[in-house]
């Protein structure tokens with residue numbers, strides 16, 4: 001009897017969604033189960049539909065939100081909101097019109113469900129194991145934390161999905177990242193993913209779907225897993241995935257849009273068959289020891305330029321890119337960055353804006369004050385998280401400490417809505433990209449965990465958070 | 471999108487590695503609802519000083535009277551966001567090909583849908599191109615080859631389907647639509663329905 005070839009999680013989800021197999025001449029046609037859209041990467045796709053007289057094929061599989069260009073200062077209704085510039089306002093208006101015209105569900109300004117696109121999918125229970133999920137946004141990889149195959153696409157492809165619910169795809173390779181041991185107190189999922197990107201480089205995952213596994217991952221919260229998968233794209237990976245397990249099901253069971261009753265039982269049965277089979281083969285394998293990790297920070301202008309919070313900036317001679325990066329950051333090789341004065345702290349973004357992230361920061365800020373020299377923004381990932389945080393008094397802790405408590409959105413992660421870091425200013429940010437000018441022209445960004453960001457806000461310089469964690 | 475068979479141009483070289491999409495076009499220029507006119511923001515923060523004046527040291531400003539259709543860039547070009555505004559800005563400026571030793575996945579896929587040819591060469595070839603800027607290359611898309619000024623010819627790899635689409639200027643949507651029967655069948659026989 002011939003044995004069935006063991007398959008990886010990715011291979012199972014891929015195979016289940018093939019409308020037609022790839023050949024040398026043609027890519028595969030892949031069916032998409034959930035399409036998330038936001039205001040920045042969709043207008044040209046809707047124009048394409050209009051120009052070609054096309055409709056949206058499966059209206060119930062596309063969900064819209066507004067997050068990138070939207071203000072984070074309180075708004076009562078759309079007429080009064082202050083949007084950063086006429087173009088951004090036009091973009092938001094276009095999004096509303098497009099969703100209305102094509103009959104798509106949109107979480108508008110007055111919706112309690114509005115939030116960052118990658119935060120609301122899981123929060124609503126739309127993100128589920130085994131689904132194919134796409135969005136015109138690279139951090140779509142976040143949803144892989146539930147065992148979904150989720151990846152970012154361009155605007156032309158947004159048009160393809162709207163019109164056909166399908167995408168043309170070549171099958172990517174697989175990379176397993178096994179994390180042995182467990183994270184020490186004060187070291188979080190953010191530190192782990194920064195360490196991984198530091199190890200494999202910002203192009204280390206290019207062409208691959210990564211699957212995270214091992215003790216440190218199975219004992220990690222869903223929020224932590226989302227942080228990990230979110231930043232897979234920063235290593236260049238097509239997607240990041242984690243096998244669904246009891247933590248996944250527990251997270252999903254009471255979510256508003258997750259399957260109910262018999263549908264739940266059926267789904268659960270299907271989901272339980274998804275984890276990679278014993279003996280399944282990956283194209284590449286990487287192992288990392290979690291026991292050894294310290295809180296991590298970035299020092300350069302890409303997320304692969306990473307050091308332990310107490311370590312010196314490396315010395316790298318004859319590397320033009322390295323010199324350019326540290327010149328931009330105004331730091332020197334060999335220098336340690338703890339005690340470096342900072343100007344801004346940003347807690348937010350689809351990487352670290354969930355309730356547990358805010359709680360982590362609040363634990364440190366409780367009954368303390370941030371430095372007078374620091375401006376601090378706390379921006380919840382969704383309006384629901386905002387409400388939940390307020391219900392347990394986190395907003396008061398932040399405000400009392402001297403931080404600003406805002407409405408949900410991308411905010412200072414990319415500074416499109418006017419929340420920016422001024423030229424030359426140094427920011428410690430829980431977001432995912434420290435590219436030149438990412439948080440505003442000339443801004444300098446240090447990526448870190450919520451704990452490190454909070455501790456740094458108190459001290460007014462880059463700080464090892466373990467000083468504040470008992 | 472027009473079909474593209476041959477590109478003949480001098481190269482513009484940006485040797486930096488890991489050039490991300492935020493450098494190709496910064497986020498604050500993404501508030502547009504059209505694809506057009508983004509060339510003026512291409513590499514904006516490298517091209518212009520904070521006061522809005524041109525940075526005359528930046529390569530794109532040095533060779534203003536020449537048109538370049540081929541961009542040579544350091545390893546891992548186009549990493550970062552999925553914004554299709556990046557290839558839109560490059561093509562609007564006039565580029566038809568980008569050559570690097572690694573090109574980020576989403577950027578590559580976006581480029582192929584906009585008549586911008588992403589060519590991946592090995593480290594050695596890239597080094598040669600970086601060390602010899604502003605040389606005239608002839609790229610044949612049909613033969614998947616690059617011809618150097620000294621007549622040296624190297625071949626590069628490109629997915630057959632993408633090659634066909636670039637040459638014919640075909641929008642891939644039509645290909646999916648022609649498979650509508652298969653999509654309907656897939657939807658019908660699925661064991662579960664999303665949502």
Ligand code: SF4
Pocket residue numbers: 067068116117118137139349350351409410413414431432
């Ligand atoms: S929070 Fe930042 S990374 Fe996430 S979707 Fe918004 S802009 Fe993109």
